[in-house]
Amino acid sequence: MQSVKLTRHALPAIALSAVLLAGCSQEPSAEAEIDAEILEVANRPAEAPDQNGLSADELALEPTDLIEPLSEEEAQTVAYREFTWDDLLPEDFDFSYLQDVIDIEDYDIMSMEDDDPEAQRLYADLIVALADVPFVESLHGQEGRIPGFLVPLEFEAEAVKEFFLVPYFGACIHTPPPPANQIVHVVLDEAIPFDNIYEPYWIEGAMSVTRTETDLGTAGYRMQASSIRVYE
DSSP, rough: OOOOOOOOGGGHHHHHHHHHHHHHSHHHHHHHHHHHHHHHHHHSSSOOOOSSSSOOHHHTSSSSOOOOOOOOHHHHHOOEEEEGGGHHHHSTTTTHHHHHSSGEEEESSOOOTTTTTTHHHHHHHHHHHHSSOOGGGGGOOOOOEEEEEEEEEEEEEEEEEEEHHHHHHTTTTTTSOOOOOGOOEEEEEEEEEEOOOOOOEEEEEEEEOEEEESSEEEEEEEEEEEEEEEEO
């Protein structure tokens, strides 16, 4: 049942209505009692509202427990959800799907050279297959952290602002790249010094299911990083 909030300005009007109704009563004693109540309500001094504009009755309904902001030290202890690279794979995903989309027997792999047109055709087919994979849509908007190796996409002097995060060293450098559901495109608000591709890092932030295509590969996820630190 919905309740109706009455202000103190409505009380005299209610009291007046009570007088009119009481006029129909045949009991003088009841009328006298109502008149006394009306006078009490009408003459009651108005309660001054507090600085928030609330009366004493309204303040009594307000919560009394205050939520204090975390200190800097306490904030450091708040745990992010730790994503694993398996979390980025749908439950029914199997890497053997490549055998279904690429007929390896159609290529003479053992005799191929890097500049062989057949090798280039196989590589192009692999790139398409690795980009066309399913993602875990439920990760969109979730905050957490994930470890991995950095593959810089955008350098500013000796600093990096945008990169691919990959599960193993050399991915996207030693081609072909991982499938798109194993690459996270990370964007930083500001560039940070970076000169060691051999060291893994923790990346913290909000994950989104967003496709990013580059010459190095296709990322199926993106993270707007709020923190980056060396993996320990």
